[in-house]
Amino acid sequence: MRGRSTFRFAGTLGVALLALPAPSQAGPRIVQHFAKAATAAALCPVLEVDKRRLRAAMAGSDVEFSDFEPDGRFHQEMLDATVATAQFIEDLSTITNKPVIDTACSFGIRAYGPRGSSYAGLLREK
Numbered sequence: 001m002r003g004r005s006t007f008r009f010a011g012t013l014g015v016a017l018l019a020l021p022a023p024s025q026a027g028p029r030i031v032q033h034f035a036k037a038a039t040a041a042a043l044c045p046v047l048e049v050d051k052r053r054l055r056a057a058m059a060g061s062d063v064e065f066s067d068f069e070p071d072g073r074f075h076q077e078m079l080d081a082t083v084a085t086a087q088f089i090e091d092l093s094t095i096t097n098k099p100v101i102d103t104a105c106s107f108g109i110r111a112y113g114p115r116g117s118s119y120a121g122l123l124r125e126k
Helices: 004-019 029-043 051-059 075-096 100-112
Strands: 047-049 123-125
Touching: 029 047, 029 051, 029 075, 029 100, 029 123, 047 100, 075 100, 100 123
Parallel strands: none
Antiparallel strands: 047 123
16 A cells, blocks of 8 residues: 555656656757656666667657767757756655655656656666
């Protein structure tokens, strides 16, 4: 049975997800999703980006891996989204009084895991 703190954390996470910056109009949504998922995976030692799923998502857009390179079309957007997501995870960790690693893992699974609410399957367990 789940305690009140679990439901409070889930509610806080849900509200906080709404506060994340919306994707800019400059690049496809996959750029924002990849940045957020990659940030969660970098902070959570048990998650990694599912490269097969990412390639499939990128195939349906006008984005290539070279677009993330320092001289690429979406490099700055990727950096901005990564910094914003890392700050979001740190703030949520402070609000919920949970370690950053736990918060990153929870965010990653809920948003980008197999049944993720933002882009299902972009992250998987290592």
